[in-house]
Amino acid sequence: EQVEQTYIMVKPDGVQRGLVGEIISRFERKGFKLTGLKLFQCPKELAEEHYKDLRAKPFYPKLIDYITSGPVVSMAWEGVGVVASARKLIGSTDPLQAETGTIRGDLAVQTGRNVVHGSDSPENGRRETALWFKEVELCQWTPAQASWLRE
Ligand code: DAT
Numbered sequence: 001e002q003v004e005q006t007y008i009m010v011k012p013d014g015v016q017r018g019l020v021g022e023i024i025s026r027f028e029r030k031g032f033k034l035t036g037l038k039l040f041q042c043p044k045e046l047a048e049e050h051y052k053d054l055r056a057k058p059f060y061p062k063l064i065d066y067i068t069s070g071p072v073v074s075m076a077w078e079g080v081g082v083v084a085s086a087r088k089l090i091g092s093t094d095p096l097q098a099e100t101g102t103i104r105g106d107l108a109v110q111t112g113r114n115v116v117h118g119s120d121s122p123e124n125g126r127r128e129t130a131l132w133f134k135e136v137e138l139c140q141w142t143p144a145q146a147s148w149l150r151e
């Protein structure tokens with residue numbers, strides 16, 4: 001099985017609403033490995049690079065304003081199947097469509113304030129992790145519980 005990386009971010013609304021611990025906790029409890037974590041004020045250029053595939057969308061200017069409106073919490077998580085599993089934990093883009101039990105389903109009401117980002121493919125997981133973190137900010141480590149999570 002292939003170990004994947006994903007980039008997860010608590011967006012500015014999640015930070016302002018005091019949901020950082022709650023959101024980190026959901027990934028931590030699931031059993032994935034945290035390899036990077038920081039509170040970070042995102043510069044406009046980085047937001048534009050991160051969301052470059054959406055630059056033609058009508059909501060793009062508001063999206064960039066939103067993501068740069070206050071600090072975010074950037075996280076890198078690692079594990080077998082982490083990309084798709086994190087997307088399931090996060091839920092659908094529109095929080096009103098997101099299943100109860102997901103982060104967006106439980107904690108948000110509007111697409112423009114959907115509290116969290118997660119990479120949508122293993123390739124983007126690698127790309128976004130490298131975009132948001134310097135190499136020295138990422139830790140390679142073995143959690144003590146590793147042998148109790150996977151046989
Ligand atoms: P996701 O964040 O679920 O991967 P996406 O990549 O399609 O969704 O879009 C990135 C973000 O852009 C999304 O989290 C919120 C915003 N967005 C997407 N569609 C939108 C829309 N129709 N109106 C307003 N904002 C939107």
Ligand code: MG
Nearest residue numbers: 117118119120
């Ligand atoms: Mg996306």
